[in-house]
Amino acid sequence: MNHSPLDLSVNIGGIQLKNPVMTASGTFGYGEEYAPYVGLDKLGAIVVKGISLKPRTGNPLPRIVETTGGMLNSIGLENIGADRFIEEKLPYLIDSGATIIANIFGSSIEEYGDVANKLDDIHGISGLEINISCPNVKEGGMIFGTDPHMAFEVVNFVRQSTKLPLIVKLSPNVTDIAEIARSVQDAGADAISLINTIRGMAINIETKTPKLANITGGLSGPAIKPIALRMVWEVARVTEIPVIGIGGIMNSDDALEFIIAGASAIQVGTANFVNPKATVDILSGIEKYMRDHRIGDIKSLIGTLRI
Amino acid sequence: MNHSPLDLSVNIGGIQLKNPVMTASGTFGYGEEYAPYVGLDKLGAIVVKGISLKPRTGNPLPRIVETTGGMLNSIGLENIGADRFIEEKLPYLIDSGATIIANIFGSSIEEYGDVANKLDDIHGISGLEINISCPNVKEGGMIFGTDPHMAFEVVNFVRQSTKLPLIVKLSPNVTDIAEIARSVQDAGADAISLINTIRGMAINIETKTPKLANITGGLSGPAIKPIALRMVWEVARVTEIPVIGIGGIMNSDDALEFIIAGASAIQVGTANFVNPKATVDILSGIEKYMRDHRIGDIKSLIGTLRI
Amino acid sequence: MYQVLSKILFNIEVSPTYYKMGIDCPEIASIAVPGQFIMIRVSNQLDPLLRRPFVIHRIQRANTGSYSQVEILYKIVGKGTEIMSKMKEYNDIDLLGPVGNGYRIDSNIRTAVLVGGGIGVAPLLSLAERIISQCSRLKSLILLLGGKGRDDVLCVEEFERLGVEVRVATEDGSLEHRGLVVDLLLDYLESRDYSPGSSTHCFACGPDTMLKEVSKIIAEKGISCQISLESRMACAVGACLGCVVRTKAGGDVYKKVCKDGPVFDSNEIIWE
Amino acid sequence: MYQVLSKILFNIEVSPTYYKMGIDCPEIASIAVPGQFIMIRVSNQLDPLLRRPFVIHRIQRANTGSYSQVEILYKIVGKGTEIMSKMKEYNDIDLLGPVGNGYRIDSNIRTAVLVGGGIGVAPLLSLAERIISQCSRLKSLILLLGGKGRDDVLCVEEFERLGVEVRVATEDGSLEHRGLVVDLLLDYLESRDYSPGSSTHCFACGPDTMLKEVSKIIAEKGISCQISLESRMACAVGACLGCVVRTKAGGDVYKKVCKDGPVFDSNEIIWE
Ligand SMILES: Cc1cc2nc3c(=O)[nH]c(=O)nc-3n(C[C@H](O)[C@H](O)[C@H](O)COP(=O)(O)OP(=O)(O)OC[C@H]3O[C@@H](n4cnc5c(N)ncnc54)[C@H](O)[C@@H]3O)c2cc1C
Ligand SMILES: Cc1cc2nc3c(=O)[nH]c(=O)nc-3n(C[C@H](O)[C@H](O)[C@H](O)COP(=O)(O)OP(=O)(O)OC[C@H]3O[C@@H](n4cnc5c(N)ncnc54)[C@H](O)[C@@H]3O)c2cc1C
Ligand SMILES: Cc1cc2nc3c(=O)[nH]c(=O)nc-3n(C[C@H](O)[C@H](O)[C@H](O)COP(=O)(O)O)c2cc1C
Ligand SMILES: Cc1cc2nc3c(=O)[nH]c(=O)nc-3n(C[C@H](O)[C@H](O)[C@H](O)COP(=O)(O)O)c2cc1C
């Protein structure tokens, strides 16, 4: 058994992945940046930095603060926009042989639809991940992803704007994550990924100013793992579509916790900064665990938590 | 100026504290346990382990898991009940000269009222802190503290059951903490404390079982500090009553961040486990900061964040 | 109970993955009794966050004559013990202790049977020393020691130097009896070495499964048995209620392993 | 760019709170250029979490002749550098590097003015070495060095050994000129040592306030100036967009300090 081939492939709402190890949007650039460390075609998928219709400059500096076991970021979704992504970044990724998922966002429902539509026919993109943790500018800044009705609306609209498989990425800053998950499932999502960062803050006690120019930022890293894992479990229990686990995954043990909790795949974010080979290390750790535990097919491990 | 006396006193909704450093409920027992390390009368107040009307045995084991920069607990509010608290624990605390705050909870609105009422006339108790992060057994387990209306109801009822100053302790597992804060203020709270623990989970990948017998538990410790600080800031901005900051405070710098963000006092929880003298160390660190920055009165530092 | 910053005197590997650390801390050494433990802060940073509990392996006299050193015996099982294994002599280590209630030693003991499983041998060495020095009527002191393999059987020489009779069981048969330490206990209780009665006492430390077995066997014989429990701990002062164990005291109540234990009478415990 | 686990060769205090660390890493040393930096993982645990950036102070040849060591010069300012200061020789250290774009050295340079503030002197030593070896027409190489007090003025001897003329300013007047390093720059530009023209180049590294001042002064003179910026970094590979700086390139766009820098032309930067 020790030498029989392992089956690590998973299908995420129509996207066929070699293995369940993906990169988390915004932490892996456009893949290229990590190519010196990681064979991009070895990973389940590369989820690129969030893309909007037009380029965005993002928030003022400083944008990063380290916290205990984590970090706050307030990048503010700086990105080069859909056109330049397609022209400048996509060709390299396609050449690398990677499975490519485009993470997208907008500040109105229409903008979400527009960018989805723009990417719909582009060769090389296997699926879309929509980030609904963005403020809805029209509705006065309220976050799409914190209200089940708004979440439904935006997903429903994007669903009609694209034929690509649709992953909806949830915000953890909510009372009842399962409720939002059901809403986006009902609206036509093919898969759900969670969690995005948790809103947090840090203060410089000498200057009495926030450490981030944007005042608050998103907390990521191992500090948030227990919260992320709980939410993934809550969502996986009540949805039928595949769930992708994200949040503080640093090593293969962490990844396996998410898979056992019900995640069909996982994304690695902050860990890339600490260990640029984190994704491939996690992949080989999962393979070792499968061998040690005589698990031939990773799919048989998903959601096996005994309670 | 270096040797003029510092004024560290604060008034929390009618409770006069020597200084802003309190202990967090459930992490300091009934004070006695930490007396070998800390002069109990030196602290702003001792908040005792959560008390219910009748004794409770709490959750099965294991109840504790360490996480990166934090810990999960599922003690399940084990406690000896109001009667034994009054008979066995209170006299020692009174003798120690400590300012005593009783943390209380119930599984129905009536039970909250009953325990508040029972403690109302007890000599030695300076105030009540009500923990609204408990499941409302009658309403099918929904948490009082996650719905603004339920939070209003329970606080309103307790308000009528006691003349003691009332601190309401908020749960962070909500979409909009400011909304809950306003509700409990409207219901008659004299002060607000936050945050309680954040729900989380950990899984043993060998046994495929949750690491806590209760499946999920509450995350505390420095990992949650950025989230706690953000919530304290959000609440302090929109309420008129004093706010007590809790969550991952390990040292005086952390404590000062909360005070600058708007907290009139702070509570130290998990830090006690790591450093049994954490409270007094934090107190002297605050004093040093005040001397270094020529702040004579701690009250002048509260909410001085410049944004 | 004290919190002290003490100097590490030595930290040596005694068997693969097992280490012995000597610490210079007169405050703790001078008041500690066998079975009590210390809480070690393994890092100055916040990961790992919580202190780790280790039972006192030995309490040593310094040259001056008063107790001034404690030793612990530990096994690398996770990141905290991994970090500890790399600590160097002369470095500072942050301790809390002595914590909990140790073994109660009845001075009338004639026969003492110590049962240790793996790292569970740790508290038994100082216990043996105390029994020898405090029990004037002591006739027989025997240690039954179990481990997975020969590398898990520790301190045999130290016990023999004290005159303790040591019998060993290893699961893989690499040393003496192939099997479990409970086999040795059963054998012993059937042998003519065993003298029933109130002056025979059993003391056990090891994994829960072993302790449960030992407790059952001993209960049938009706002799006194003290066992040393492990539990996940946060505070170790009785404040957090994280470490509790179900006991028969007053029906079915939780007791705190850190404060009411870690040593309990075996018949007190309700095994899950 | 490599991730390597390398051996620490030495780690010594060179002035109160300032340390110099030598690391054996041929992979990085053999391709690094002055102004590039490395990212150091300061703990195997997850607190502190992020790597810390340090500019390469010196690139050294081993006995065999090829470059094999890098040195960094660092100041204890927080918990990461505190941990680093306690690292011991022969221990492993986890590095990523070389990162970023270093100084571009025009081989036609005749006059080079290096301006360093405090720990900002770090990259200037290897830069001076390279300028000396690469610029055959070099006439004058001068270092203007500032610090709060005498303890903050580092490496003077090393520069003098290379034949660099060193002028020092301290804010408290404890060494040479009392004042700021910009005073020295202004003086220099007024003096007859200064020869305007395209063969005069300025290179600066130090706190933002200093760099801003230097950039302004230099801009007025119209000579070329390269400055080395600091910024909070997470990834150091250009992926996270945490370290950006506003530049005039194409109007007003963010560039990445880690990837596009850390060395920039001073007239590129939009100062806040
Ligand atoms: C009273 C008492 C005395 C002990 N005496 C000894 C001793 O003398 N020698 C020895 O080698 N071990 C002893 N242990 C077990 C020892 O505490 C654990 O092996 C150690 O805490 C593991 O830490 P880690 O970071 O290496 O493991 P990790 O698995 O990384 O630890 C994670 C968390 O789980 C806790 N934990 C893990 N294993 C145990 C355990 N078996 N018991 C309690 N908590 C645990 C840790 O303290 C930590 O909080 C004792 C435990 C208790 C309760
Ligand atoms: C390209 C570059 C080169 C550098 N070269 C050197 C050098 O050669 N010698 C030297 O002493 N210092 C250098 N620094 C600054 C050095 O990185 C910081 O002093 C160090 O990261 C502080 O870490 P800490 O944990 O001690 O401080 P903490 O304040 O505890 O660090 C907290 C967080 O803030 C970051 N941080 C703190 N100060 C700085 C800073 N000034 N710049 C960037 N990030 C910071 C840390 O990396 C960490 O993420 C350089 C910085 C950059 C960006
Ligand atoms: C620097 C940074 C930038 C991020 N940018 C995006 C983004 O553009 N779109 C998005 O959906 N999530 C973004 N995220 C969130 C991550 O994809 C991920 O959900 C989060 O960091 C939690 O995972 P982690 O703890 O493994 O980092 C970003 C996170 C970080 C740290
Ligand atoms: C072991 C443990 C027990 C707790 N018990 C209670 C409790 O009985 N009542 C309550 O209101 N909060 C309880 N809490 C929450 C703490 O009071 C505090 O709100 C939380 O731990 C966050 O602060 P910290 O990060 O400083 O620990 C408990 C926390 C811990 C860790």
Ligand code: FES
């Ligand atoms: S460890 Fe906290 S009560 Fe025992």
Ligand code: FES
């Ligand atoms: S540090 Fe991540 S882009 Fe520069």
